[in-house]
Each structure stands twice: as structure tokens, then as C-alpha cells.
Amino acid sequence: MGNCTEMFNKKKNHNQSRICPTCNQNIPGTNDFNQHFAQCQRNRNPIQQHAPNQNNNQGQNQFPNPSLINNNPNQRPSNQPQNTNTHQHHQNRGLRQNFVWTKVYDEKDKTKYTWKQVEVGLIVEQELIKQLSNTDIKNFSFEEKQIWFRYKLEQLRIPWTEGAHWMEIHTDNVLLTSLTAIDLVDLHKEVKISINGDKVQDAGGLLREWIHMITKEIFDKNTGLFSLADSEEITYKINQDADKCDHIMNCFRLFGKVLGKAIFERIPLEAYVDKTLVKQLLGQPVTLDDIYSYDQQLYKSWLYIKNNKLKEDDFIGYMSFSRKTPQGMIEIDLIENGQQVEINEKNKQQYIDLCIQYISYKSVKDFIENIQAGLYSVVPKHLLEIFDANEFEMILNGLPFINVEDWEQNSIYKNGYTKTHHLIQEFWRILRSFDQQKLEKFLHFCTGSSRTSVEGFKKLESNRGNYAKFCIEQVKYDQSNPYPKAHTCFNRLELPLYPTKELLNKYLQIIVNNDLDGIFGMEQTACLNHIKG
Incomplete structure (x- = not known):
């Protein structure tokens, strides 16, 4: 296989043969090779190729979602402090730089999942992946799809050399x-944020902060666009009773x-x-799971109705949905005169399917179409369709x-700090x-975002599609302005060279114990100055 890989990685002209990395066949000509390779990928089973080994966890880190509360495997992080024991267990895991985190669903119960650290291994070189059609790339792993x-x-990005567009946002009404x-902006261009009329230096941090603030307002219950889903998870669903006026449609x-x-x-x-x-955003059918x-x-x-046979004298309702x-x-009515048609063994699956169709699409059709229109104006639908729902999440x-x-x-x-410096260790x-x-x-304070991608901190986003690792720079300690910047x-x-560990702890605690939402422009000033005392 080593010789095949070496041959495959060599540059070849259109008349030379190439080795298919999937089946190891020698295929003459670039066009024939591309067609053959795409067919090989369609024929292989992507789940068997790329799903983590369920029976052997060697080489993987596996644990439930660390935000578990009350043994709910899918619990989202709440507004309350997290379980410290779970958190510590999570932190002490060994990490590998060629691994990514992935959410893996239980094969028997598709509503349950765990997070696993899975080794990244590309089947083919990146340049070949980029040449594939959106139909062929669907058969590849998540990592290859992301490439x-x-x-x-x-390819859609307008170069920053052609200038940036500015969005003027007022903090008293972000929405x-x-x-x-x-x-007024082209979202394929570099977008800079002007706060309350001030065009401060922005190389991407304010954009991240704006996205954080605008999504917070959009999901606020007082806005009326979304409501909390009726489940144990902190998840939002479209508010079926939202007004259908132009303003609300524009908000969606x-x-x-x-x-x-x-x-x-x-x-x-x-x-x-x-x-x-x-599923609606991806154009995929919604299922009971x-x-x-x-x-x-x-x-x-509905799961109970599906899994249990109805007898002739069982009455569970009519072909209608109570809202x-x-x-x-x-x-x-789910069908014509549905309130006069009883649910029975023969039509129960139709009843479940029609209920799902009603709550997931028909009752919120106008809202979904406006969300789709906004999304697809930035990211075309055919690019999103390569992902399944889990990958898209x-x-x-x-x-x-x-x-x-x-x-x-x-x-x-930078500037005097090293990983062995006593203050960095502390x-x-x-x-x-x-x-x-x-x-x-704390991560939000430092980066404008409270999350990382599934690649973790090794691919921390900066701006213009670039990565920038987290950097701690030493600055002089100033008693008149002792806050990190x-x-x-x-x-x-920028971390001051504090004379004592106690001072370091004091000012880090100030950051995490105060609400900094809505404080824009951290690049310009030490934004904690207003919290003194």
C-alpha cells in the first residue's frame, strides 16, 4: 500500500495512469480516473469506513456530553454551573493533535449520542477532494466533506483587497x-462592525461579538420568533404563533x-x-426520531402508537392535530374531514407522518422559507446538502x-512569557x-466566541478564513489599569506581569464573574475598567 500511496501522490499529466486509493486499480487518463474514483466512493459503505469502532475504543477518547444533567445524555449547557466532576474527568483526558471531536449517535436509539475523539485520516489528497461534485462528496467522511x-x-469569498462593508449597530437595539x-452589505465580503457610529479597528472580533449578541436577541422569548422546545434540552423551535407581518418575516x-x-x-x-x-434547512425529510x-x-x-398494535375497539383519537x-x-384536520376519521392500525403510520409534516413544516412554512432564503443567499443550498443533520449541527x-x-x-x-513561566503555570x-x-x-472575553469548532483549539478562528492560535502576551503591570486586555x-x-499569584487570580475571577454581554470593542480599551471596585 505504501508504494500505491507514493504513486498516487506524484503529479501526473492527463495521459498518465493513476492508482485508485480505494481499490488500488491502475486507471489510465485523468478523466477516466476521476469517474472511476467517484464511482468507487459511491460503492463503498461510508459508515463502515469512517464510523468509530463501537467494540474497540483503543485510540479514541469517549465520554458522554460533559453538560449532562440528571442523566440526560443530550442536555445542553444550562445557565447554572456545570458538574465539576464531569468537567474534571473531561479535562484530564489525553489529547492527540490529529484527532477531532465528533458526535456519535447510538445505533439502537438515534435520540442518544456521545462525543468521541476520532482520528483524522484522509483517504485521498486534498486537491482531489476539491475536484469532486457535490453528489460524489456525500460518500466521504465528515473531515473530507469539510475540506x-x-x-x-x-471560492465565494470576495477578497479583502476589494474593500470591506460596514454594518452600523447600536447597542440599545441590536436587532x-x-x-x-x-x-446594505454583501455577506461574501469582509464585514466590519461599527458600534454606535464609531468605526473602531475590527479584524473579525467585533463580527463574532455581533453574531453572539444578535442570536441572543433573536432567541429571546420577548422577540417572539422562537420558543424553547418541549424537551429536557435547551433547544429552540420556531414559534408557530409568531405574527406573519413583514417585520417578523424580515426577522426570520x-x-x-x-x-x-x-x-x-x-x-x-x-x-x-x-x-x-x-432537516428543513438541509432539504431532508423529518423523521419521528x-x-x-x-x-x-x-x-x-407517537413512538408508542407506532410500536403497539391497535385493536379494532381501541380508540386513541381522530386524524386531526390538537394545537x-x-x-x-x-x-x-390532517386529511379531509379528519375530525370524523378514527385512527386505527391501518392508518396510524399515516397519522404519525402527517402530524410530523404539520408541526415541522406546514404550521411554520412561511417562517422556514424566509430562514432558507436568508441562509441560501450566503451559503448555497447545494453546498449544504452534502451533510447529514448530525454533521450540520x-x-x-x-x-x-x-x-x-x-x-x-x-x-x-509573546514578549517574555513562556509555557514554563511561573505566572503562566498559575x-x-x-x-x-x-x-x-x-x-x-473567559473564552468569549478573549476571542468573541464561547465555542470552538470540532477541531478544537488547534484551529481557532481568526478572520478572513484564517486560523490564529490563542496567544498570551506579557505587558507591564500598571496599578492604575491592572486588568487583562x-x-x-x-x-x-494581554496579561499583565502581576507581582503575585493572588492578583492574577483576582483579575481572572473578575472577568468570569461579571456579565460582559454587549460590551463591544475590546481591542480598544481594557473593557473591565467600568467594573472597578
Whole structure:
């Protein structure tokens, strides 16, 4: 196999043969090779090729989602401090630089999953991956799909040398000013954020902060666009009772554009949307398993109907859906005269399918179409269709936990600090004592985002599609301004050379124990000055 790989990696002209890395056949001619290779990929079983070995965990790190609460395997991080024991167990895991985190669902119960660290291994060279069609790339691993996807997005990017577009945002009403500003920019260009009329230096950090703030407002219950899903997870679903006025439609379209820009710039979102919306955005059919993240009680009820045979004298209802509205309960016919047609063994699957279709699409059709229009204006639909729902969620939300060991291993130091410096050693000791909530706040302070992609800290995003490792730079300790300063555009923290460990701990604790949401422009000033005392 070594000789085959060596031959495959050599540059060849159109008339030379190439070795197919899947079947090892010698294929003459570039065009014939590309067709043969694509067919080989379609024929292979991608699940067997790339799914983690369920029976042998050697070479993998596996543990449940570290935000578990009450033994719920899919619990999202809550507003409460995380379980310290779970967090410590997670941090002490050994890390490998050629591994990525992936969410793996239980084969028997598709509503349950665990996070695993899986080795990255490309079957083919990157240049060949980039040449594949969107149909052929579907048969590849998630890592290979990401290479193809990011390459296609970069082809859409307008070079920064052609100038940037500015969005003027006012902090007293981020949502309304964003609605106006976003229609005036090309989201394929570099977008800079002007705060309250001030055009400060922005190389990407303010954009990440804006995406954090606008998504927070969009999901706020007072906005009326989304509501919490009826499940144990902190997940949002479209509010069926939202107004259908132009303003609300524009808000949903804005949300789609924000999703698109976040994906385009590789900025993970903190808020989760339910699986039915994920499927609609990908143009994929919604199944009963997807209802688990939408309404757990409906899921259990319909699963029971599906798995249990109905006798002739069993009565469980009619072919209609009961919907709660602000005006009271209403009945929606699922078929013609559905309120007169009883559910029985023969039509129960039709009943379940029609209920799923109603709650996941028909009842929110106008809202979904506006989200799709906004999203697809930034990221074309055919590029998204290569992913399954699980993969798309990993792109959209990144990792739901922070691993301090990964963070430390992928950090660099400047201006006198080194990884062995006594203050740096104490810095990481303090971070390891933080729970997940505090770690998220500190990462957000330093980078403008509280999450990383599934690649972790080795691929921490900067701007213009570039990566920039987390950097701690030594600066002089000044008693009149003793606070750390974050340059979120470059993932850089200016850390004063504190004379004592106690002072270091004091000012790090100030960062994580105060609400910094809405504080823009961290590059310009030590943004904690207003918290003195």
C-alpha cells in the first residue's frame, strides 16, 4: 500500500495512469480516473469506513456530553454551573493533535449520542477532494466533506483587497439596527462592525461579538420568533404563533443570513435549534426520531402508537392535530374531514407522518422559507446538502464543552512569557479550576466566541478564513489599569506581569464573574475598567 500511496501522490499529466486509493486499480487518463474514483466512493459503505469502532475504543477518547444533567445524555449547557466532576474527568483526558471531536449517535436509539475523539485520516489528497461534485462528496467522511465545503465557500469569498462593508449597530437595539444594516452589505465580503457610529479597528472580533449578541436577541422569548422546545434540552423551535407581518418575516430572513455568515466565517453558534428545523434547512425529510428534540412527549406518544398494535375497539383519537394557541385549543384536520376519521392500525403510520409534516413544516412554512432564503443567499443550498443533520449541527454549533488541556497545548506566548513561566503555570491552574460556564465566559472575553469548532483549539478562528492560535502576551503591570486586555480579532490576551499569584487570580475571577454581554470593542480599551471596585 505504501508504494500505491507514493504513486498516487506524484503529479501526473492527463495521459498518465493513476492508482485508485480505494481499490488500488491502475486507471489510465485523468478523466477516466476521476469517474472511476467517484464511482468507487459511491460503492463503498461510508459508515463502515469512517464510523468509530463501537467494540474497540483503543485510540479514541469517549465520554458522554460533559453538560449532562440528571442523566440526560443530550442536555445542553444550562445557565447554572456545570458538574465539576464531569468537567474534571473531561479535562484530564489525553489529547492527540490529529484527532477531532465528533458526535456519535447510538445505533439502537438515534435520540442518544456521545462525543468521541476520532482520528483524522484522509483517504485521498486534498486537491482531489476539491475536484469532486457535490453528489460524489456525500460518500466521504465528515473531515473530507469539510475540506470540500470550505474550499467551495472560499471560492465565494470576495477578497479583502476589494474593500470591506460596514454594518452600523447600536447597542440599545441590536436587532432593529441589524435588520437595516444587513441589507446594505454583501455577506461574501469582509464585514466590519461599527458600534454606535464609531468605526473602531475590527479584524473579525467585533463580527463574532455581533453574531453572539444578535442570536441572543433573536432567541429571546420577548422577540417572539422562537420558543424553547418541549424537551429536557435547551433547544429552540420556531414559534408557530409568531405574527406573519413583514417585520417578523424580515426577522426570520435576518436569522437565516446570520446563520449563513456564521457558517461562512466558521463562527460556532451557542444556541441550538431543534432537529426538525435542521432537516428543513438541509432539504431532508423529518423523521419521528427528530421529534425528540422538538417535543419529547409527542415523540413518546407517537413512538408508542407506532410500536403497539391497535385493536379494532381501541380508540386513541381522530386524524386531526390538537394545537394550543393564545386563543385556546384548535383542531387541525390532517386529511379531509379528519375530525370524523378514527385512527386505527391501518392508518396510524399515516397519522404519525402527517402530524410530523404539520408541526415541522406546514404550521411554520412561511417562517422556514424566509430562514432558507436568508441562509441560501450566503451559503448555497447545494453546498449544504452534502451533510447529514448530525454533521450540520457540528458545523453550526461546534463543541459544547471546553477542554483546558487542548487550550493549553495549542497556545503560544509573546514578549517574555513562556509555557514554563511561573505566572503562566498559575494561569492554567486557575483555568482548570473553572467550571464550564466560567470557561465559556473567559473564552468569549478573549476571542468573541464561547465555542470552538470540532477541531478544537488547534484551529481557532481568526478572520478572513484564517486560523490564529490563542496567544498570551506579557505587558507591564500598571496599578492604575491592572486588568487583562483582549484582542478578540487575533485571539490574543494581554496579561499583565502581576507581582503575585493572588492578583492574577483576582483579575481572572473578575472577568468570569461579571456579565460582559454587549460590551463591544475590546481591542480598544481594557473593557473591565467600568467594573472597578
